[in-house]
Structure formats: C-alpha cells, structure tokens
Amino acid sequence: MLAVGGVVALLAGALSGVFMRQSSVPDGETVLAVTLPDVDGTAQSLAQWRGKLVVVNFWATWCAPCREEMPMFVKAQREHAGAGLQFVGIAVDDAAKARQFAMDIGVNYPNLIGGYGAMELSKALGNTVMALPFTVVVDRNGRIVLTQLGPIKQAQLDQLIKQAL
Amino acid sequence: MPRARAGDSVRPPGPAARASIAAATALVGLALLTADIGAGAAELKLLPPDEAFRFAARALDTRTLEANFSVARGYYLYRDKISFALEPSGTVLDATLPPGKVKDDEFFGRVQTYRDRVVVRLPLPRSAAGESITLRANSQGCADAGVCYPPHTQSVTLAVPAVDGKAGPLVEFQPAKKSWFK
Numbered sequence: 352m353l354a355v356g357g358v359v360a361l362l363a364g365a366l367s368g369v370f371m372r373q374s375s376v377p378d379g380e381t382v383l384a385v386t387l388p389d390v391d392g393t394a395q396s397l398a399q400w401r402g403k404l405v406v407v408n409f410w411a412t413w414c415a416p417c418r419e420e421m422p423m424f425v426k427a428q429r430e431h432a433g434a435g436l437q438f439v440g441i442a443v444d445d446a447a448k449a450r451q452f453a454m455d456i457g458v459n460y461p462n463l464i465g466g467y468g469a470m471e472l473s474k475a476l477g478n479t480v481m482a483l484p485f486t487v488v489v490d491r492n493g494r495i496v497l498t499q500l501g502p503i504k505q506a507q508l509d510q511l512i513k514q515a516l
Numbered sequence: 517m518p519r520a521r522a523g524d525s526v527r528p529p530g531p532a533a534r535a536s537i538a539a540a541t542a543l544v545g546l547a548l549l550t551a552d553i554g555a556g557a558a559e560l561k562l563l564p565p566d567e568a569f570r571f572a573a574r575a576l577d578t579r580t581l582e583a584n585f586s587v588a589r590g591y592y593l594y595r596d597k598i599s600f601a602l603e604p605s606g607t608v609l610d611a612t613l614p615p616g617k618v619k620d621d622e623f624f625g626r627v628q629t630y631r632d633r634v635v636v637r638l639p640l641p642r643s644a645a646g647e648s649i650t651l652r653a654n655s656q657g658c659a660d661a662g663v664c665y666p667p668h669t670q671s672v673t674l675a676v677p678a679v680d681g682k683a684g685p686l687v688e689f690q691p692a693k694k695s696w697f698k
Contacts, residue, residue: 413597413656414664418623443666452623470666480562482663500562501662 379489382407385472387441387463390450395463402491403437404515409465409473409485411444412452417484420502421456427508428460434516435491441465441472443483490515562659563588566691571653571670575684578645578676581609581638582683583653587631590660595628597656600638602649603671609638609651646678653689 383405386396397405408424410417421440428438440462442449453462465472470481477498478485488497488511496515562568568591573583583600587593595616600609613636616628638651652671658664670689677684 411664411666412623413667415621415623415658416662416664467666480564480663480665482562482565482659482665484663 377493379405379493379495382476382487382489382495383493385441387465387469388446390442390446390453390462390464392446395461397439400437400439401493403435404491404512405489406436406438406511407441407487407489408438409441409443409469409478409483411442411483412448413444414483416502418452418456420484421458423503423505423508425457425459427512431512431516432459434512436512436516439463441469443467443469488515562661562663563591564691565657565665565668566670566689568659568665569593569655569657569668569670571655571672571689572686573651573653573672573674574686575644575649575674575676576637577680577683578643578678579640581640581649581651581674582635583611583638583651584633584635585630585653585655586633587657589632591657592629592631592660593634593655593657595630597654597667598634598636599654600636601652601654602640603652604650607641609640611636611638644676647676649674649676 383397383401386394386398389395397407406424408417408421410421412418424438424440427436438460440449440453440458440460442462442464443466444464445466446464449462449464452458470478473483473485473487474481476485476487476495478500480500482500484500484502486497486499486503487495490496497511568588570586570588571583572586573581576582581600585593585598595613598611598613600611601607602609614634616630616634619627619629621627640649650671650673652669654667654669656665656667672687672689674687675684
C-alpha cells in the first residue's frame with residue numbers, strides 16, 4: 352500500500368516538478384511542505400515557519416554526535432529567535448525517547464517525529480548514506496542554503512546566521 | 517546513569533505520517549531533479565552501512581552458528597545493539613558477545629563498542645542438521661567522522677552440515693540491488 356502511495360506521490364511530484372521548474376518555486380518549498388507529528392502527537396507543518404531562516408535537523412537519541420550538537424542549537428535559538436531563526440528537529444526515533452531527551456537538555460524549538468520514513472526524506476535531500484545528524488537550512492526566501500551530513504560547527508552556524516538572517 | 521535502554525528499536529511512524537513522508541520524499545526527489553540544489557552539499561565521504569559493517573556467518577556444526585562483523589577503519593558498532601534471530605520464526609539466539617571497548621556516553625551511560633572485527637558463536641535451540649536456515653543480525657554503529665547509522669539488519673541463509681565434523685561455507689551478506697520501486 353505504501354509502495355502504491357509512493358508511486359502516486361511520485362507521479363504527483365513529477366507533475367508538480369514540471370510546474371515548479373516553470374514557475375521557479377524555491378527548492379526549499381519541498382522541505383516546507385513536510386508535515387509531521389510533534390512529540391505530543393500534534394501535526395505540524397514546516398510551512399508555518401516560511402519566511403524565517405529554518406534549520407531542519409534530523410537527529411535521534413541513538414546518535415551521539417546528534418545529541419552533542421543540539422545544545423548549540425538551543426543556544427542559537429534562544430539568541431536569534433527574535434531575528435527570525437527557527438530550528439526544527441526531526442527525530443528518527445520514537446516520540447517518548449525524543450521527548451525525554453529534548454526535555455533533558457531543555458530544547459526550546461519544535462521536535463517532530465519522523466521515524467524511519469524521515470531517513471528516506473533526508474535521503475531525497477542528499478543524505479545518500481542515510482546517517483545522522485543531517486541538517487538542511489532553508490533561507491527566508493525559501494531556498495536551500497545548506498545541506499550537511501555530520502555535525503554543524505559553531506563557526507559555520509555563526510556564518511549562516513550572519514549571512515542569512 | 518542511563519536514561520534510555522539501549523537495544524530498543526525505533527517504532528515506525530503511523531500510516532498518516534508514512535504517507536506524508538512518502539509524498540514529501542517524492543516531491544523533494546523531483547525537486548532535486550528539476551531544480552538546482554546548490555549550496556554546501558555534504559563533504560563527508562562515508563560508506564553505506566553494509567560496507568562499513570560487513571556481516572558474514574557460517575554453520576560450525578549442526579547446532580552452532582558463527583557470525584562475524586568486519587568493521588571498516590574509522591567505524592564502530594555498539595555491543596548492546598547487536599542481536600541475532602532466526603528467520604522467519606523470529607527466534608532470538610542467545611549470543612555471548614565478547615567484551616568491547618568501554619566508552620562513556622552521557623545519555624546511555626557506559627557502553628561498549630567494537631572495532632575491526634567481532635566474532636560471535638550462536639548456539640541453535642535444536643539441531644538443524646542438513647537444513648537451510650536464515651540468520652538475521654541486528655546492529656547499530658557510527659563513524660568517527662561524527663555520524664551514526666540507524667539500527668540495521670542483515671540476513672544470510674546458511675547451509676547447516678548434515679553431520680557434525682565439517683563447518684558449512686562462510687556466507688557474506690550481500691545488500692539487495694537498488695530498485696526504484698521497493
């Protein structure tokens with residue numbers, strides 16, 4: 352059933368893909384089109400943060416490098432939220448564990464639960480080996496300005512904020 | 517103090533989430549084909565998990581299997597995320613894993629990891645003389661480059677010898693060929 356759904360989505364995607372090329376919709380719109388449940392089960396669309404600098408971070412509790420970089424995101428979110436910076440976590444994990452870890456380190460940005468399906472999504476965004484952490488940054492104009500496998504460095508984040516915010 | 521139990525598996529998302537992801541994935545895939553995704557693609561050169569963590573096994577005798585992981589340099593497996601089961605029954609095999617290198621993990625506590633190579637003996641619940649049996653290995657590992665792979669499974673089908681005395685051939689896991697339609 353999923354495979355059929357995938358094919359249907361693929362066809363729909365093909366049509367909209369042609370349309371997108373003609374109307375040159377920014378590439379980040381495909382990221383902003385994602386809707387996933389948050390840790391409390393409420394559906395959240397990334398479109399609600401359109402117009403901000405959106406940092407989408409794929410992570411999991413079983414990924415130590417992911418957990419290590421998240422406090423840096425918390426700090427950046429606190430310092431730059433007013434200027435339009437928005438982190439969004441997508442946990443390739445179950446909701447209980449993601450929620451617990453987010454609470455433990457005081458995560459101050461939304462965390463969505465993607466399960467393994469989120470790995471496929473990240474793969475489509477360039478995460479070909481499907482490892483974590485993987486981060487995609489969509490700028491205020493809806494363009495993807497960074498896709499990165501592996502941890503984000505502080506200097507890199509600073510640069511991004513300086514340039515795109 | 518560990519706050520989460522290692523070895524737990526990730527639950528798949530519900531049908532709605534799956535459908536949403538499938539649609540989004542297709543959209544993103546096509547956007548990548550049709551649009552220029554410019555900036556800063558991943559610089560890390562990483563092996564796919566089946567190459568980073570090569571799995572092979574053989575039947576040692578009618579009641580014992582031997583499994584091994586060959587871990588590429590710069591990668592490691594978590595000891596407590598390794599488990600083995602028979603397919604399709606799902607019978608979990610009692611694996612005595614050798615001690616690994618202790619690593620302090622602030623979330624999971626003290627964990628043990630394997631590098632290079634790990635060999636495990638797996639007693640079968642009963643004699644499987646002359647049978648063909650499928651062994652599934654579950655594992656999870658990371659790369660020193662700073663990424664981790666999701667929990668992963670690899671299966672091999674083994675010919676168990678009809679009588680004790682001669683081990684069966686070593687069978688290496690071969691990843692399935694890539695397909696557009698899974």
